[in-house]
Amino acid sequence: MIPAPFDYARAGSAEEALSLLTEHGEDAKLLAGGHSLLPLMKLRLAQPSVLIDVGRLRDLSYIRDAGDHIAVGALTRHHDLETSDLLETEAPILKHAAGEVGDPQVRHRGTIGGSLAHADPASDLPAVVLALKGTLVARSPSGEREIRADEFFTGFLESALAPDELLTEIRIPKVAGLGWSFQKFNRRAQDWAIVGVAAVVDGERTGVGLVNMGSTPIRAAAVEAAVAGGASAEEAAQRAVDDAEPQADLNASVEYRTHLAKVLVRRALEEARA
Amino acid sequence: MRITMTVNGRERSSEVEPRTLLVHHIREGLGLTGTNVGCDTSSCGACTVLMDGESVKSCTVLAVQADGADVTTIEGLARDGEMHPMQQAFQRNHGLQCGFCTPGMVMAAVSLLEEVPHPTDREVRLGLEGNLCRCTGYQNIVAAVLDAAGSTQEAGA
Numbered sequence: 001m002i003p004a005p006f007d008y009a010r011a012g013s014a015e016e017a018l019s020l021l022t023e024h025g026e027d028a029k030l031l032a033g034g035h036s037l038l039p040l041m042k043l044r045l046a047q048p049s050v051l052i053d054v055g056r057l058r059d060l061s062y063i064r065d066a067g068d069h070i071a072v073g074a075l076t077r078h079h080d081l082e083t084s085d086l087l088e089t090e091a092p093i094l095k096h097a098a099g100e101v102g103d104p105q106v107r108h109r110g111t112i113g114g115s116l117a118h119a120d121p122a123s124d125l126p127a128v129v130l131a132l133k134g135t136l137v138a139r140s141p142s143g144e145r146e147i148r149a150d151e152f153f154t155g156f157l158e159s160a161l162a163p164d165e166l167l168t169e170i171r172i173p174k175v176a177g178l179g180w181s182f183q184k185f186n187r188r189a190q191d192w193a194i195v196g197v198a199a200v201v202d203g204e205r206t207g208v209g210l211v212n213m214g215s216t217p218i219r220a221a222a223v224e225a226a227v228a229g230g231a232s233a234e235e236a237a238q239r240a241v242d243d244a245e246p247q248a249d250l251n252a253s254v255e256y257r258t259h260l261a262k263v264l265v266r267r268a269l270e271e272a273r274a
Numbered sequence: 275m276r277i278t279m280t281v282n283g284r285e286r287s288s289e290v291e292p293r294t295l296l297v298h299h300i301r302e303g304l305g306l307t308g309t310n311v312g313c314d315t316s317s318c319g320a321c322t323v324l325m326d327g328e329s330v331k332s333c334t335v336l337a338v339q340a341d342g343a344d345v346t347t348i349e350g351l352a353r354d355g356e357m358h359p360m361q362q363a364f365q366r367n368h369g370l371q372c373g374f375c376t377p378g379m380v381m382a383a384v385s386l387l388e389e390v391p392h393p394t395d396r397e398v399r400l401g402l403e404g405n406l407c408r409c410t411g412y413q414n415i416v417a418a419v420l421d422a423a424g425s426t427q428e429a430g431a
Contacts, residue, residue, distance in 0.1 A: 001314050008275060008292035008338050038334050039316060051292065055339060079328075103404025105319060105382065108328040109335065189403040190317065
């Protein structure tokens with residue numbers, strides 16, 4: 001399978017990427033590692049007329065201690081996340097979940113920014129960033145703005161990013177010492193999650209994200225509220241689909257997804273509290 | 275677009291369409307047909323090559339993305355007519371049946387040992403999760419990788 005023809009432009013800097021985006025508008029797509037976009041283009045489900053390659057912007061690949069949070073450059077690869085000592089201490093759920101994405105080859109190429117901007121409800125990292133109550137930084141020719149993770153995912157494969165914006169950084173609150181769990185249920189090792197749950201448990205600051213439980217990555221606000229209100233894992237898990245709109249596909253019916261979400265939320269809360 | 279990459283130690287410069295996949299460039303542009311196309315959907319790993327020393331699925335990389343990169347394919351592993359230790363280990367342990375997945379398996383295994391020089395049985399299995407053997411010959415493949423790493427195979431699977 002070969003993508004439809006397109007023009008290719010390689011950005012040498014974030015500024016150049018922004019000016020290329022402005023020049024080509026909505027016909028252009030940004031290419032990072034390409035492990036979400038290229039499969040879509042090979043299936044001709046996406047046919048951008050211009051690809052702007054930001055994959056070489058190494059200055060947007062970093063994991064830094066920024067005081068009250070960890071700053072992760074958008075071009076940081078899953079492999080860099082899964083081998084990060086800083087994340088091991090400050091946000092271990094992100095390190096762990098990055099190691100669950102795809103397979104080693106995919107993790108050598110795929111980036112956290114690409115995964116978030118792609119906004120696939122079946123991806124692992126969006127749910128983790130939701131659970132961590134992260135913030136995304138978008139840069140455009142007119143400046144920079146912060147977008148809360150729970151306001152970032154607006155529709156199926158759609159995000160709050162404007163056509164002229166480049167996702168540059170993900171800010172993750174430090175959660176050292178907090179209980180966490182990432183539950184990924186699938187049939188085979190490298191598969192997408194049929195349902196996944198990311199949970200960081202800390203009373204009123206509890207965050208729970210759901211994978212593949214609707215048209216967007218889902219924040220399970222009702223579960224978070226139940227935990228904050230002192231509910232048991234079993235009780236809170238009954239609220240697992242309150243914020244979700246599970247859909248049927250080849251892997252699972254709506255009923256099965258609903259069942260899985262409740263079981264996995266319970267397991268996640270139990271493991272996070274253990 | 276003009277691209278230049280070092281392939282198996284040799285600089286190769288070519289004119290490619292931006293939509294050319296790295297695997298097609300390697301096979302058809304450069305004539306190195308040891309790298310196989312299997313699923314063509316980044317699932318099976320038959321097209322695995324090393325890009326700057328790390329395993330990638332060349333069906334999901336554009337040739338233009340590999341411009342300037344150091345690419346190693348299965349043809350580039352042998353030295354002075356002698357098989358790479360990983361290839362020898364696959365041979366010793368009969369780590370193949372039909373052989374279609376073998377080039378990708380070997381490249382993924384070489385990349386794995388770069389990152390984890392002495393893996394456990396489980397680490398080998400996880401490290402090769404991106405490579406499918408439809409003959410289901412995994413047992414001897416894992417044995418081969420452990421052999422190449424100088425690890426002794428642990429009991430059980």
